[in-house]
Amino acid sequence: MAVTPHPVVPIADPQGRERLQRWLDGPHVEARDLVREWLSEPGHAPRPDLEMEEHRTQVLAWAKELAAAGGTGLGFPAEYGGGGDVGASVAAFETLAMGDLSLLVKCGVQFGLWGGAVLHLGTERHHRAYLADTVTMKLPGCFAMTETGHGSNVQQLETTAVYDPDTDEWVITTPTDSARKEWIGNAARDGQVAAVFAQLETQGEGHGVHAFVVPIRDTEGNVLPGVRIEDCGQKLGLDGVDNGLIWFDAVRVPRDALLDRYAKVDDRGVYSSPIENPNKRFFTMVGTLIQGRVSVCGAAINATKVAQVIAVRHAETRRQFGPPGREEVVLMEYRTHQRRLLPGIAKSYALHAAQEGMVAELDAIFSGEDASERHRRELETKAAGMKAIATEHATRVIQECREACGGAGYLRANRFAALKSDTDVFTTFEGDNTVLLQLAAKNLLTDYKIHFGDLDPLGLAGFFVGQAWETVAEKSAVREILGRLADDLLPGRDEEGDLLDRGTQLDLLRWRADHIMSGAARRMKGGMDNGTDPFEVLVDCQDHLVMVGRSHVDHLLAKAFSDRIETIEDPALRGVLDKLCSLYALSVIEAERGWYQEHGRLSSTRSKATIKAVNTLCGELRPHAALLTEAYGVPETAFGDAHRVTQPADAA
């Protein structure tokens, strides 16, 4: 650890740190500790010195070692060597994000994407054929979905899989260069097999995108006939992952290469599916892959924590300026520095709490405990929104932490280089963030729509006028909040104290989410009533839709954090976390106070009071900054092989 080798500011109560860490670790503490221990073993620390090919070799070796240690198969059925515990598998994956992020992504490709496609889209014969070797990493696999011409718009991809009844085979073809598979992890070097997403055609008819198992290399590593692979080469980060491009030239695979849980083709080529609507079928298939999005969300949260530990350790030791004639002051004493670091820590806690809840829901759904379609869609909405916000948080906070460490943050050895460049792609892979926030918004609006029936042509909105708005208000308790609006104007309400009340904070956040959602719906409805082209209406409302997704997550995080605090018994820790939760909520309200005033929800006086309250909370939480970040339980090895311990400098 380059900034300081050990935390130098003693935490008043070391047992408090332990208790806080256990509380953060939650139900899957064994999985987290297994990965922490593995990361702490000699030779498992991130190595900033490796060149691309060495790095790839190292990452493959690490993945095999981790698999042997039981760290990668937790989510697979026990009969194939797995642990049968989806929640634990996500917790293990999240923890891996505290180490080398190329290893994380390699594991995500192998066990999440490739293994997940076989598990969720395949049936028993696919499980028997592939899962055991997948769990041990003996069979490295690819997830060949993305094409050059189509990133986010998967439904439009162009690779074809045509059934040939004469030979009882599928013929997989890349018809144009824009249909080549791109960014495929495990493809450039290690992959022997791929789950290839292609337009299924049989009997002259197309049935949309389906997944097929296609061998791409023999066990010696030779690329198979008809398959062409190119290396994506050096990237901005994650160079330990062998991303590649793949083309298929009429590659033939047997009929049972179709991962056929949701669609079968018989030997005459007759297509059948339990889901008749092709659109619904596509989204059901894609929906089973939600674990990837949930996992990236958790990984982003944990990578952010690594940066926060480094920045707080630095801020507690680095002295700059101070009162004339006296010792210089540690950075953490400065309000500007507290403002840079503490609201970000509060948001990491809120994200962590919400992530834990989301993983529990994922676990319930995939264990079969809870398979209702409503809960699946709620999970999809949450995963889309939270993945966007958590990865944006990672990008912003890691940058802020780097800058808060001055020159020292710019040393390669200090981990910020890797944290920045490796997490950067999180914002655009597993769904581009801007697209995901709109997906979340679409789901939320659709839920309202379903509540009232199918009324509009775009499948998005259409009933939000007059009385409907009242009903929404009813449903979401807006009425009650509206009733409180007048109170705001009374003297005595504009007190800081009120803003520190959790109920007030949650009301403010929920009210904003509801109001923005119904406003977006009315705006879309209004546009369509005008006779405007629905696509134009959608584009015109896009910024509003992004706000729908964002404000929904803002509230969701505060609620999850607040609920999670209820489970902590230690009154001292609870006091600290209560303040931290208030800091999260009020930071959001402070950032959005323009909106709150526009909508009559905050008076100008109370709006100013949010700024003061955030300052006050930063000051009160400052003595706990080290406790809060050390409790993340980041292994010391995760801070890198710094070649020297340095006090950093700020200028060149």
Place this chain on the structure above:
Amino acid sequence: MAVTPHPVVPIADPQGRERLQRWLDGPHVEARDLVREWLSEPGHAPRPDLEMEEHRTQVLAWAKELAAAGGTGLGFPAEYGGGGDVGASVAAFETLAMGDLSLLVKCGVQFGLWGGAVLHLGTERHHRAYLADTVTMKLPGCFAMTETGHGSNVQQLETTAVYDPDTDEWVITTPTDSARKEWIGNAARDGQVAAVFAQLETQGEGHGVHAFVVPIRDTEGNVLPGVRIEDCGQKLGLDGVDNGLIWFDAVRVPRDALLDRYAKVDDRGVYSSPIENPNKRFFTMVGTLIQGRVSVCGAAINATKVAQVIAVRHAETRRQFGPPGREEVVLMEYRTHQRRLLPGIAKSYALHAAQEGMVAELDAIFSGEDASERHRRELETKAAGMKAIATEHATRVIQECREACGGAGYLRANRFAALKSDTDVFTTFEGDNTVLLQLAAKNLLTDYKIHFGDLDPLGLAGFFVGQAWETVAEKSAVREILGRLADDLLPGRDEEGDLLDRGTQLDLLRWRADHIMSGAARRMKGGMDNGTDPFEVLVDCQDHLVMVGRSHVDHLLAKAFSDRIETIEDPALRGVLDKLCSLYALSVIEAERGWYQEHGRLSSTRSKATIKAVNTLCGELRPHAALLTEAYGVPETAFGDAHRVTQPADAA
């Protein structure tokens, strides 16, 4: 250029682009073109494939070639092989930021920092001894200011230079490890000499920080006795620059090694200086180095432009989603995408205009045309504030552009990797941004203070109560604006049209800057009147002081852009730039609309109207996005040696 090799969206009037580029290039078009041509020559394009040592070798070779081509000496006197044109030298440096940024920083170290120290802190004998070889890069030099223990707080650095009258020499010593010189460019490999900043001591008395010329290597590259150098090693970026650590063990240099423009020591060791006050002397010496800060500001602006060209070319060609059954739509058609790119382009133009003004002021001051102390301080304020805002802009916008290019932005070949990692350090070198914004605030408050006399103990504020506030209001035309406040509440004022009025925009921005500044002053005064420790008061007001700096620059940019538009004759271009200036101003007001409502300056209705106006302007400017960015005149070679032209993808 990896995204698309040429702009594919035709600009309606190619001559319009040419005219716009010339307008942007301004008075120093020859210097800019010289560097553009050099960057366009074979072998001068950035090379993402180089390892650190190869990269350093390449950068040194490039710097020598560029020096031979006349691209580096423009700011030095003609008698030493220079061009005698400070403005042109900054323009050339800025343009270099469109190429490899390690070369930029290497040149900054050699010609700006080392050469600038000799030129501005030395006297004629130093000029004769060093400048000619500096301009040709025959004598690579270092600027050894920063120490491990003291980055931003230069006045506290610990290296000592003690005069020994017996030998008529200075003894340069690194007393502790925290006093080692750190991050020194040119130190690890190439530097033969260094301008070393040290505490001058003579006759048993300290006189503060001064600069000394100290040889560190012989011409064979051997490190000289008493000097110890270590390599900083790999960094987050800029690996073509050989940053190093330097220790001095009682290294002796002759008395005339003191760069003695502002202080002399005679052979008996008697110290004399034309500036009696040691504090003022220090800041005068440091103040001569302002060109570095101005240059980094310009470099940040131009590096940002490279990213914007790539992102707009991508947005004009990449299609994703669209109306059912119709062709997919280019990204630039989406409001979310317009919102991501266009306000950033508007800000780049505003920064560019303000930078041009600042360079003209720098030129006037350093050519001796205008040497008033007031203008020097104004320039210092502007350089501090603008450097902070421009480098923050670079970090944010390059990231946004990377994400807006999806997966393609993540390829190493696409330049975002280098742009991101190389510009990252701009936020903390040449002055940490948070410190600089407070420096700007301090200067602004001091100017007010000077206006009214020295009244307070902290040297910052102290008179801002009652009548003084009225006087400030008078001075800054706040009174007039306050008079208009009531109008806001009248029906008919809440129209979008009004917001598009340049006068209204500038009034809003200026009013905010003035109001925040006087508020900060009153808050500090109030704290000190309470008897609170002045340092505590300062810390308590820090966030407010940062806002003083920020709001000052916000207004300054709008004013500069607006004034600069007055010089354009083509009515079509002027129409586009007028909208672009409105977009800049209204984007700031939109972002700060919470503040404007808190201070009664925007009604909720008008506040909402700013959002709508920004959307409308984005839509109106969208057809000109390619024109606006192609007119930056970024050489095609600056987009890198992409190994393939790719249509990007968004997901892995």
